[in-house]
Amino acid sequence: MFKMAKKDIPNMLTLLGESMDVYAPVKKGKLTNFEDFTEGAELDIDTLKTVKSPKDFFLPQVENLFSATSQGKEINIEAKALRDKPFVIFGVRSCDVRAMEILDSVYLSEPVDKFYEARRENGIILSLACNEPGQTCFCTTFNIDPAHPNADGAMWVINDNIYIEARTEKGENLVKLISKFLQEGSKNEIVQSQTAIREKLNKLPYSDLSLDGLEGNQLLDLFDTPQWEELHKTCLACGICTFICPTCQCYDIKDYDTGGEVVRYRCWDSCMYSDFTLMAHGNIRNSQKERFRQRFMHKLVYHPDNNKGEISCVGCGRCVNKCPSSLNIVKVIKSLAVKCNV
Amino acid sequence: MIQKQMQERAKQMLSLGEVTCVLGWKKGDFSTNPQPAVFESEKDLEDLVYDKYCAANLSKYLVELTKKEGKVLVFLKPCDTYSFNQLLKENLIKKERSYIIGIGCEGNMQVDDDMQEIGLLEKCQTCTKTAHMVFDELIGEELTVRQGDDPFEGVLNLEQMSSDERYGFWREELSKCIRCNACRNVCPACNCRKCVFDNNKYDTAQKVNASSFEEQMFHIIRAYHVAGRCTDCGECSRVCPQLIDLHLLNRKFIKDINEFYGEFQAGADTDTPSPLTDFNIDTDPEPGSVHKRG
Amino acid sequence: MCKPDSLIPLIGVITDIKTETPDVKTFTIVDKEGKKAFDHKSGQCAMISVPGVGEAMFSIASAPTNTKFMEFSIKACGVLTDYLHTLEAGQQVTIRGPYGNSFPNDLFKNKDMLFIAGGIGLAPVRSVINYVFDKRDDYGKVDILYGARSADDLVFKEEIMGTWTAKENTHVHLTIDRPQENWDGHVGFVPAYLGELNFKNDKTVIVCGPPIMIKFVLEELDKLGFKKEQIYTTLELRMKCGIGKCGRCNIGSKYVCKDGPVFRCDELDDMPEEY
Numbered sequence: 001m002f003k004m005a006k007k008d009i010p011n012m013l014t015l016l017g018e019s020m021d022v023y024a025p026v027k028k029g030k031l032t033n034f035e036d037f038t039e040g041a042e043l044d045i046d047t048l049k050t051v052k053s054p055k056d057f058f059l060p061q062v063e064n065l066f067s068a069t070s071q072g073k074e075i076n077i078e079a080k081a082l083r084d085k086p087f088v089i090f091g092v093r094s095c096d097v098r099a100m101e102i103l104d105s106v107y108l109s110e111p112v113d114k115f116y117e118a119r120r121e122n123g124i125i126l127s128l129a130c131n132e133p134g135q136t137c138f139c140t141t142f143n144i145d146p147a148h149p150n151a152d153g154a155m156w157v158i159n160d161n162i163y164i165e166a167r168t169e170k171g172e173n174l175v176k177l178i179s180k181f182l183q184e185g186s187k188n189e190i191v192q193s194q195t196a197i198r199e200k201l202n203k204l205p206y207s208d209l210s211l212d213g214l215e216g217n218q219l220l221d222l223f224d225t226p227q228w229e230e231l232h233k234t235c236l237a238c239g240i241c242t243f244i245c246p247t248c249q250c251y252d253i254k255d256y257d258t259g260g261e262v263v264r265y266r267c268w269d270s271c272m273y274s275d276f277t278l279m280a281h282g283n284i285r286n287s288q289k290e291r292f293r294q295r296f297m298h299k300l301v302y303h304p305d306n307n308k309g310e311i312s313c314v315g316c317g318r319c320v321n322k323c324p325s326s327l328n329i330v331k332v333i334k335s336l337a338v339k340c341n342v
Numbered sequence: 343m344i345q346k347q348m349q350e351r352a353k354q355m356l357s358l359g360e361v362t363c364v365l366g367w368k369k370g371d372f373s374t375n376p377q378p379a380v381f382e383s384e385k386d387l388e389d390l391v392y393d394k395y396c397a398a399n400l401s402k403y404l405v406e407l408t409k410k411e412g413k414v415l416v417f418l419k420p421c422d423t424y425s426f427n428q429l430l431k432e433n434l435i436k437k438e439r440s441y442i443i444g445i446g447c448e449g450n451m452q453v454d455d456d457m458q459e460i461g462l463l464e465k466c467q468t469c470t471k472t473a474h475m476v477f478d479e480l481i482g483e484e485l486t487v488r489q490g491d492d493p494f495e496g497v498l499n500l501e502q503m504s505s506d507e508r509y510g511f512w513r514e515e516l517s518k519c520i521r522c523n524a525c526r527n528v529c530p531a532c533n534c535r536k537c538v539f540d541n542n543k544y545d546t547a548q549k550v551n552a553s554s555f556e557e558q559m560f561h562i563i564r565a566y567h568v569a570g571r572c573t574d575c576g577e578c579s580r581v582c583p584q585l586i587d588l589h590l591l592n593r594k595f596i597k598d599i600n601e602f603y604g605e606f607q608a609g610a611d612t613d614t615p616s617p618l619t620d621f622n623i624d625t626d627p628e629p630g631s632v633h634k635r636g
Numbered sequence: 637m638c639k640p641d642s643l644i645p646l647i648g649v650i651t652d653i654k655t656e657t658p659d660v661k662t663f664t665i666v667d668k669e670g671k672k673a674f675d676h677k678s679g680q681c682a683m684i685s686v687p688g689v690g691e692a693m694f695s696i697a698s699a700p701t702n703t704k705f706m707e708f709s710i711k712a713c714g715v716l717t718d719y720l721h722t723l724e725a726g727q728q729v730t731i732r733g734p735y736g737n738s739f740p741n742d743l744f745k746n747k748d749m750l751f752i753a754g755g756i757g758l759a760p761v762r763s764v765i766n767y768v769f770d771k772r773d774d775y776g777k778v779d780i781l782y783g784a785r786s787a788d789d790l791v792f793k794e795e796i797m798g799t800w801t802a803k804e805n806t807h808v809h810l811t812i813d814r815p816q817e818n819w820d821g822h823v824g825f826v827p828a829y830l831g832e833l834n835f836k837n838d839k840t841v842i843v844c845g846p847p848i849m850i851k852f853v854l855e856e857l858d859k860l861g862f863k864k865e866q867i868y869t870t871l872e873l874r875m876k877c878g879i880g881k882c883g884r885c886n887i888g889s890k891y892v893c894k895d896g897p898v899f900r901c902d903e904l905d906d907m908p909e910e911y
Contacts, residue, residue: 052520062551065641068688070728077645111879114640115643134455135458205371236527240583243521243522243583251876255689275542277884278542284911285910294886301889320371324527326375326377
């Protein structure tokens with residue numbers, strides 16, 4: 001366990017910038033998102049939730065796969081290079097760290113997605129404990145502990161200091177790079193802060209949100225429950241929930257004709273969109289009810305079914321905050337759980 | 343509190359069979375986060391709420407709801423009635439399938455990530471719409487007295503920039519876009535059966551900003567397409583997760599239309615032709631005049 | 637050099653194009669060296685693409701025992717498939733795969749086989765049929781029941797008439813939906829013909845065709861006393877990645893591209909009816 005003065009963070013990040021790309025929560029106007037930390041950027045580690053989750057750094061919203069050129073009947077393709085430069089993401093919250101593990105179970109399972117894998121291998125995550133868990137947070141429902149975040153290194157802000165604990169080899173190497181800013185700290189010094197965080201968690205509005213009723217083998221019951229009719233009714237079919245969600249992972253593959261060549265890229269897609277399952281001869285999900293159901297069944301039933309029970313939600317609460325119609329996964333969980341208790 | 347009155351009236355109409363469902367707002371997990379909802383029973387209506395957090399413009403939901411048989415009782419704030427009229431004008435909702443109760447409004451509040459109130463919503467700060475343009479009956483209209491700041495102040499600031507500055511400003515704003523389509527889907531004027539940006543037959547169906555040109559195209563084409571039909575409801579800015587000032591872009595179009603073709607308010611009624619679909623060869627300026635103005 | 641990502645395709649060359657029906661063509665594809673692009677099993681699929689036009693999943697219509705090339709029978713019914721129909725031999729495309737599970741041909745050994753297909757649905761079934769014929773002694777009696785809208789819409793006509801009907805211990809039953817001139821074969825829908833043929837219910841069945849045909853065929857098979865465990869089918873949904881990650885071809889928690897496309901009919905009972 002190390003500690004350093006909070007005021008030295010910008011200098012420390014600048015130093016890291018000499019050997020790797022540095023991403024950190026940066027405030028621009030009223031908006032805080034993970035961005036390139038460059039000179040003059042306003043670091044913001046007080047804002048709990050960035051609008052976008054840091055999943056972009058591993059699964060970018062748009063990523064080129066290869067470019068193709070054609071001459072006569074011949075086609076040439078050139079695969080895009082995999083990420084090979086190391087980078088660090090500073091200040092990732094516990095929920096978003098867990099979200100990466102959920103993406104791992106999809107993208108690192110066979111056949112491994114090499115673009116993702118390269119980013120994962122080159123990426124170092126420094127997580128940050130949530131001193132002030134938010135009102136819409138429900139990470140504890142998924143056994144995530146924001147007082148003790150995972151990742152390559154964990155950090156706690158306590159008064160004017162920031163405590164850093166390396167958790168992996170990558171984390172230890174990173175700590176060496178910034179040793180000139182560090183002094184020894186003791187685990188005991190963060191205990192009080194951890195206790196305070198856990199007390200706050202117990203008082204949050206969603207602290208008793210339970211997954212009872214979702215466990216077990218009842219895929220068809222949940223699929224066929226009449227609740228979906230009620231739940232989806234005011235869904236506007238936009239993709240805001242999918243795009244701000246740290247665990248939404250579906251993608252589309254498309255071509256972009258630049259004039260000289262065709263670039264094949266993949267980009268985030270949303271099961272909320274009508275063309276998600278559209279085929280030449282029709283669509284298997286013709287109504288918004290079916291699309292809405294797919295999103296939540298995927299997170300709460302299908303993903304766990306394929307991944308040892310791991311639910312594909314981390315309780316970050318972004319959807320609770322952002323849905324234009326105030327729909328969200330909490331409402332779905334509550335409704336399905338009620339249904340199954342009856 | 344007019345909530346009680348709304349509840350009672352809705353229950354009455356539902357029980358008398360005068361309407362088949364009620365479109366209003368339902369109590370959420372947080373008092374500051376009510377949810378647009380369709381009520382089908384008197385029991386459900388116990389959860390109906392109406393307060394300063396009920397910001398969502400319910401007109402848009404009527405496009406789907408009035409496709410079905412039956413009649414929808416809808417609660418509309420003054421500004422929402424403009425959208426209703428506009429949708430009516432475009433034949434997208436059926437008047438005979440809706441019953442409008444106009445409700446008073448004192449302005450809606452914006453909330454932060456902790457669901458705490460942080461002041462009036464942008465669209466309410468500059469509210470100009472204090473009367474209901476269409477209604478079958480009114481409840482609590484006396485609430486609506488608030489007149490907002492000058493809606494075009496932001497546009498004036500924009501116009502004072504040099505064209506390079508303005509270009510830089512919009513590039514910066516629009517570069518934040520994550521193409522979640524919330525602005526499009528919440529917008530009552532965005533009601534094409536198939537959006538050009540969803541059409542796989544052309545290169546427009548890029549789900550992402552594959553280039554910086556792309557992201558500008560999406561918003562600029564959208565702004566052009568809603569010009570003359572945008573009622574200035576401000577839902578685009580309310581829902582944008584990246585806080586892009588989309589309302590400002592639309593207001594620039596509104597101000598231009600006012601200046602070129604005379605004062606016009608989309609949705610004020612259902613019969614005045616829209617200036618952009620009603621060219622007057624003698625009085626309307628040539629398209630090139632905008633270019634000359636700079 | 638390490639193996640590139642699964643989403644990076646190989647270059648394929650179309651060496652032959654055969655017009656099967658007014659809207660179906662069969663494309664022969666090899667790699668740049670003129671060899672089969674990759675090994676495959678019956679029922680597996682491949683992603684074929686023309687960059688700038690699109691990429692889509694097609695079942696491999698040739699048998700695994702064909703080690704020289706792969707064949708794809710493609711109906712013109714969308715942007716990419718319409719474009720493919722305009723191509724000439726020698727044109728390159730991109731190809732990646734093989735994707736999905738396969739028909740368990742080994743399990744079928746010594747069984748009497750009943751193949752039922754409608755329209756272009758014969759393409760994936762053909763891969764098994766030709767496998768069976770290439771290992772004829774390993775399998776029992778073969779019945780092929782195949783129907784299309786009209787005689788002109790029957791695919792692989794030459795092969796059916798010239799090769800399949802001549803095989804020993806094999807019966808081919810063709811039918812078309814409506815009567816037409818110069819057709820003296822059976823007329824009527826596939827499920828009805830299936831009922832008339834009154835097969836013994838100890839056969840292993842492979843069925844593929846339009847969803848509505850499959851539905852009525854399954855009902856008919858049930859009437860004849862076939863159990864779902866004897867019946868295999870292959871499904872198709874919109875796909876993008878082919879490797880169970882892009883998230884769109886799921887039926888419940890199964891991905892058609894990875895856990896399918898071949899399903900035994902009793903497995904479908906545990907899956908939501910969303911296909």
